[in-house]
Amino acid sequence: MHRISTLRSLARSTLSGVSSRRTLATAATRGNFVKIVEVSPRDGLQNEKTIVPTATKIELIRRLAETGVPVIEAGSFVSPKWVPQMGDTPQVVSGMPVSPSISYPVLVPNMRGLEGLQKLLETHKGQTDEIAIFTAASESFCKANTNCSIAESLTRLEEVTAKAKAMGLKVRGYVSVVAGCPYEGAVDPEAVGRVSKALKDMGCYEVSLGDTIGAGTPSVVEAALNASLKHTNAPAEYFAAHCHDTMNTGLANVLHMVRLGVRTVDAAVGGLGGCPYSPGATGNIDTESVVFALHAEGYETGTDLNKLVDVGEWISGEIGRRNMSNAGRAMLAQRKLKADKAAKEGKQRL
Numbered sequence: 001m002h003r004i005s006t007l008r009s010l011a012r013s014t015l016s017g018v019s020s021r022r023t024l025a026t027a028a029t030r031g032n033f034v035k036i037v038e039v040s041p042r043d044g045l046q047n048e049k050t051i052v053p054t055a056t057k058i059e060l061i062r063r064l065a066e067t068g069v070p071v072i073e074a075g076s077f078v079s080p081k082w083v084p085q086m087g088d089t090p091q092v093v094s095g096m097p098v099s100p101s102i103s104y105p106v107l108v109p110n111m112r113g114l115e116g117l118q119k120l121l122e123t124h125k126g127q128t129d130e131i132a133i134f135t136a137a138s139e140s141f142c143k144a145n146t147n148c149s150i151a152e153s154l155t156r157l158e159e160v161t162a163k164a165k166a167m168g169l170k171v172r173g174y175v176s177v178v179a180g181c182p183y184e185g186a187v188d189p190e191a192v193g194r195v196s197k198a199l200k201d202m203g204c205y206e207v208s209l210g211d212t213i214g215a216g217t218p219s220v221v222e223a224a225l226n227a228s229l230k231h232t233n234a235p236a237e238y239f240a241a242h243c244h245d246t247m248n249t250g251l252a253n254v255l256h257m258v259r260l261g262v263r264t265v266d267a268a269v270g271g272l273g274g275c276p277y278s279p280g281a282t283g284n285i286d287t288e289s290v291v292f293a294l295h296a297e298g299y300e301t302g303t304d305l306n307k308l309v310d311v312g313e314w315i316s317g318e319i320g321r322r323n324m325s326n327a328g329r330a331m332l333a334q335r336k337l338k339a340d341k342a343a344k345e346g347k348q349r350l
């Protein structure tokens, strides 16, 4: 009870629009566990031009499960004509090893996608208990991404959510382009707030605020969060930070949102990713940098940074990409230096 009232007062103080030191300090005294949602198998790979083998996707999910992340976004039941890379999601979901302590959400854009998942679960019960639905805060992006208006998408998603919940699935919501749209430029935070409210009202247990084009800065994502707090009357903990890193502001945005009370961060090992409908956008903020910074700032994530670094390096190699994680590359270089030094000292002793 006390915790809820603390959260409410935090939401109110954040709503005042004044990100004063006092507000931030209050946020920092709240629970220090931050949930990492590892989105590399879906958001990280969906934009790869060369089709990544199903076995590699399954192996990525298996390796991620060993890092301690509590949520791994496994794929999407979207149209393969729109996103060919995700066309094997049924095979990935049916073939992936699952741990009872991890959630494996899949993106679902419409009833057709949910029916596909339902069919799969008939023969592969328990492979996932969660879907993620998605819409946007700008009309142009919504049209480009899902071929419909925001209002049409919300009507579609309301139906999807009701059926998913009846199937016993949890539903997570995404709002894209909360900090800028590739077609319309600046996005009104009030539009973000209205869409967040619609997702909450239809029954999403969490709403992830997506800086899809990775052009936001701390004050811009704060405005999007503030409007969402105002419209939903939910605590900051209800929201997730989903920041792409196009302009190198992803980590600053994530840390700012966490200091404002957000306790869920979406990220992708190796900084994998991009969005097919957001020209020029680069990957998600890399999990390695997020976890490094959160741990250094006194937050807990329950994840093993060294293992995340290994997975980021491995998957980057598998898909023939440079590892885009600064923290990952730095830690690998430090490890190599240590190993070289130890080898040199070993030789000298001989």
Ligand SMILES: CC(C)(COP(=O)([O-])OP(=O)([O-])OC[C@H]1O[C@@H](n2cnc3c(N)ncnc32)[C@H](O)[C@@H]1OP(=O)([O-])[O-])[C@@H](O)C(=O)NCCC(=O)NCCSC(=O)C[C@@](C)(O)CC(=O)[O-]
Pocket: 043, 046, 076, 077, 078, 079, 080, 081, 082, 083, 107, 109, 110, 112, 113, 114, 116, 134, 145, 146, 147, 174, 175, 176, 177, 210, 211, 212, 242, 275, 276
């Ligand atoms: C929403 C649609 C399907 C509408 O696409 P549409 O073309 O308007 O759909 P339609 O209902 O007219 O159907 C056209 C064809 O697609 C099929 N179809 C229809 N639905 C499905 C389905 N679910 N699965 C498989 N097939 C499907 C349908 O059966 C039909 O097949 P045909 O008769 O021509 O052979 C399409 O626009 C789409 O799939 N969009 C998804 C785009 C996408 O995945 N974007 C990336 C994910 S969102 C993201 O990355 C942002 C996020 C979440 O990370 C947060 C952030 O960073 O902001």
